[in-house]
Amino acid sequence: MVKPANRSYSRYAREAATLLGLMIRNARVERGITVSEIAERAGVSRGLVHRIERGEMTSSIGASFEVAAIVGLHLFDSESPTLTHYLRMEQQKLALLPRAVRTSTTKVKDDF
Amino acid sequence: MVKPANRSYSRYAREAATLLGLMIRNARVERGITVSEIAERAGVSRGLVHRIERGEMTSSIGASFEVAAIVGLHLFDSESPTLTHYLRMEQQKLALLPRAVRTSTTKVKDDF
């Protein structure tokens, strides 16, 4: 039996979703695009676009980022040299590290 | 009857999810935290954390942002003065605008 969930989220996570939704809505309104048009282009329902703009935690990353792209919001864009560079760096860093960093694992405590 | 989905995503959306996952994984490894520990703290399963780090499009915004917060990743943080300011600005801008901007709606074409 699967636990009935009833999730709770940190303030950060909620704020991040709220802000992403606001940015999307703002970009959409500024461009004069309707929710329906966004939904059609993204291949999702009007209700889902609405929930994404409200910053609800249940919408999928895929739908949210797709909608963000359609309204012209480029948070992690490949057009951004900084982020593209960062992406390469991230991949390299992970490639260099062993899959599990055993030594540090036991040392780290709840210091964040 | 609901359409069987079979979604496709834009390159931007896929890259954004991939980068977010990489950033999460990198932050986690740097801090020497295990996937299991992240999962426990976020209240999600180990498999879901794994999928989030892989940048799969199906994971929820809530779970992804929660995991990001736990590994210390602050993309849209309230600690970030810029983003906090932006958040306020977004809310004000939307408050000023009417719910639907009829005039511009009909003018805008697929010019982006």
Next chain:
DNA sequence: TATTCACGATCTATTTATGGAACATATAGA
């Protein structure tokens, strides 16, 4: 080598998100 631990992947039952329809409200213009 044997052991331990973390990661990665797959499968199934169940929870959950989503689509689609319906209805209400608001805005702008005829």
Next chain:
DNA sequence: TCTATATGTTCCATAAATAGATCGTGAATA
């Protein structure tokens, strides 16, 4: 006012995400 359009909301069937278990692999240490 009447009409048309956009947004916001609710409900329900179902498609999809998730939890949990299981198994395998690799890496580090004894």
